[in-house]
Amino acid sequence: MMSNVFLALLLVGMGGFAGAVSRYGVSRFAARRFPSWPYGTLFINLTGSFLLGWLAGAQVSKSTLLLLGSGFAGGYTTFSTFKLESDALEQGGRMRAARLYLLLSYALGGCAAYAGYALGSGQ
Template sequence: MIFLNIFWVGVGGFFGAISRYWVSSKFNKKGKSSFPYGTLLVNLIGSFLLGLISASRLASSWQLLLGTGFMGAFTTFSTFKLENIQMHLKRQKGVLITYLAVSYIGGILLAFAGMVISMAF
């Protein structure tokens, strides 16, 4: 059973990482803006979807595949923190504060919205 669980997490993680790379590469255009739109987008989408998944009545194998695997690899806390540090070092205070506020407040609100929507069905 444990190996099957590991398999589901791994498959989900594989597709989640590929999806994050694709979305980030489309929205984080180097040189055009100092704002990390791609990372923000994957983290906000991920918050909403994880809210949907976590409050759903999906079987545990689907929870592992989609929630732990896919969403764990799709969202990116480490890149988010690195970008925060880079903005701080570049003294981009306004961009940093906006990024932090939208990421945290938006993420919490979207996760909650996802849970509410999931519980309604």
């Protein structure tokens, strides 16, 4: 039993490391290209939502779900940065941009998760 717990922790840890490093790379790339709007976080959260939807739809193994779902997607997606960036837009007097960012993140995030699920389940 202990080996199953250790394996689960190892899978989540490896996936989390890869997800966090990927998030950092994508965020830095987007920030250099588009410094005035949080495209990086939007892209990260949309692709992470798609990945989680796909994993759920494909009914992958528990090990794959631990590695890619809890680990990679958990380290890759970021609610805290999303919230900080939306607040920064609002505090900077960019209310329209803040509302658009919130709308796109929630609406497209749901659509991405659904699309991933549909693709993963073969619907």
